[in-house]
Amino acid sequence: MASASATSASQPIAYFHPTHWGDQFLQFTPLDNVTQLEKEQEVEHLKEQVRKELLARVATVDKPLELLDFIDAIERLGLAYYLEKEIEEALVQVYENYHDQCDKDDLYHVAARFRILRQHGYHVCSDVFKKFKNEKGSFKDCILNDVPGLLSLYEACYVRIHEDEILDEAIVFTTTHLKLMVEKLSSPLAEQVTHALDQPLHYGFVRLESKHYIGFYEQYASHNKTLVKLAKLDFNLLQLLHKQEFQDISSWWNDFYPKVPFVRDRLVEAYFWVLGCYYEREYSSARKTFIKIFMIVQVFDDVFDAYGTYDILKLLVEAVQRWDYSYIAKLPEYFDCCYQKLLETVDEVENELAKEGRSQGVECYKERMNRVCEAWLEEAKWCGQRYTPGFDEYVEVAKISIAQILGFVSSMLGMGPVATNEGIAWVCQEPMPTLVDASHVIFRLKNDLGSTEFEQNSRTHVVSCIQCYMKGHVDVDEEQVNQIIEKKVDDAWKDFNQALLRPYVIPKPLNDRILHLTRAIMVFYKDRTDGYTIVNKIIQDKVASVLVHPIPI
Structure with missing residues (x-):
């Protein structure tokens, strides 16, 4: 028996709304062992195919843009954790040719190369974007005709540091013009721009952003079928693992929560937060x-x-x-x-x-x-x-x-x-x-x-x-x-x-x-909201996307 009562007239008790999820996550049925094994073996086979394709592109030194695009696709599809060593080795080559390639490449690839290298810790210079400005110091009007390039530059702006003044200008320029043109774009570029304006890549959960990107990427005629198949299969298998983990932790929380009924009942949102930190099987x-x-x-x-x-x-x-x-x-x-x-x-x-x-x-x-x-x-x-x-x-x-x-x-x-x-x-x-x-x-x-x-x-x-x-x-x-x-x-x-x-x-x-x-x-506090304490529809949809809905194959 506790030695004193916690109840006090001056206690600042708050009201937090109950969980939105009920017990739907407890109704989980895993794959049978045979099906699970078959899918895991298919993942291993596809991983090896992708690894060989990556190494082949590294070896083909006269096609650096193909290598850059392939690395970008692997990462944005949520598959980089399978090929960390190979990607790191490939990026050494990308980094060594940084200035030479940026001098000759279009806006899309200059910005993508800058963003990818910065995301991997390379202190590359943002002066490479100066060639896209005119003699008056403004961005050239001609790049407004290159929507993928504008979008690539927009995403690159979010990895900027204090010395990147040109990117301070670029984020205003790209945001303004992308908003003006988005309604005139066709699918899937329109959806991709809309999503990026709402959730910049660098500020998003890898798990959530990869699911969005799978949907965009497979609509482009140039998509790599092996990557798409692996990304979908991997997402769905991991989702099953995550559901099993959540079911396991739910019993722990359901035992604890009734003892502290005045607190936020946010196990689902908390687990979504944790998945934002790491979703890979090795970190179960x-x-x-x-x-x-x-x-x-x-x-x-x-x-x-x-x-x-x-x-x-x-x-x-x-x-x-x-x-x-x-x-x-x-x-x-x-x-x-x-x-x-x-x-x-x-x-x-x-x-x-x-x-x-x-x-x-x-x-x-x-x-x-x-x-x-x-x-x-x-x-x-x-x-x-x-x-x-x-x-x-x-x-x-x-x-x-x-x-x-x-x-x-x-x-x-x-x-x-x-x-x-x-x-x-x-x-x-x-x-x-x-x-x-x-x-x-x-x-x-x-x-x-x-x-x-x-x-x-x-x-x-x-x-x-x-x-x-x-x-x-x-x-x-x-x-x-x-x-x-x-x-x-x-x-x-x-x-x-x-x-x-x-x-x-x-x-x-x-x-x-x-x-x-x-x-x-x-993710949780965007647009001046607190999506953890007051779980809005936007957060509910994000949680459901990652934890409830598999990707159709």
Whole structure:
């Protein structure tokens, strides 16, 4: 029996809508063993065909554009994880010929080459786009006749860094003209442009974007039939695996959730978030670890944000700092089971990793959890005092309270030997490395842009970056502040993109987790919405696309 009651008249209880999904994901029937084996064997056969085609294009040095197009198709169809080594070796050749090829190529291929190399960490120069400008310094009118080229340039703009001023101009130019011409385009280019304007490739989930691209790509007469067949088969097989994983984790959540009924019931959306981080078969175990810790952090976030009083939260922070099972009895109802679940889950992961000599990452996680809890408590104090800090003071605390670091570390814990103790320690260091810090800033600002209206109107809530900015700038209205915050998000993305470039400080698979979890922010919080707390139709459709609907073959 808990030692005290959590109920208080002053408790800021929030209302979160129930899950939209019911038990539909529990009604899953896997393939029979014979069919499963046949499909897996077909995937292996097609993979080998694609590998041979890629190597043949690498060997054909006089046709560099064919190689570039093939690599781009492999990646956009979601198949790059099968051919990482071969693609990396091929891109060395692409990089070595970068300037020579860009001097002679059309806009489509110049932009595609730039984007692909930047996405692989190469610090290639954006001056290659100067040839598409006229003597007055404006982009040439003739490129308006090249819609695929405009679209390629538009996508390339999203990997820009601070020095890429020409791409700051290009994103305005391409966005404006693509919007003007989209209704005059024919299929499938019209649908492709419409989708890109809504969801730039660099800001999207690989899993979700690959499904969209399969639909576009196969409509072009030049498509590679082997790639399409492999992409569809691979997507559907992985979807079955994901459904099985979700069914397994559902029983865990269904046991835990009734003990904390005041929190958001968002297991489906959380698992979709996790799939955005990694969807590959090799990371199945990592996903199972990540989703449990993800949900526990969400529960803690709701406890601090929408349920606990300051005095109880202070006791909970002390318990987390001590990491001691004896504290369970000292906590009130509901809080005790949250704390117990945290300890049990993280300690279980630590015991497994200790067998591999990799438990130091869990210690890093515990330290970061302490730090996040302290930030949550500071915000609870601000809320209770009705205090509005200055913008900089707010961001220093709020970028910690967004808890992105906990997502980074928990996503890495189950990845195996590539998630080295040194790599995780680097991610967790203070002050934050630029890559980590920029992601936290993006998350905090996008979250505030999307959630401020709901949070401020539904209950007593800590101020957001919008109120904090307006405090120091009384001459601007809320819409102007929103635009200023969006500009800060763009600038943080430039910092982030710069930090993704080589040389890599940590293993690339760890870099990739940070990238994909930063992309998740752009999926869930786009257009000033909070699609996780208030699950809108757009997010529901994205979830269904990945988890419910297979691709017809």
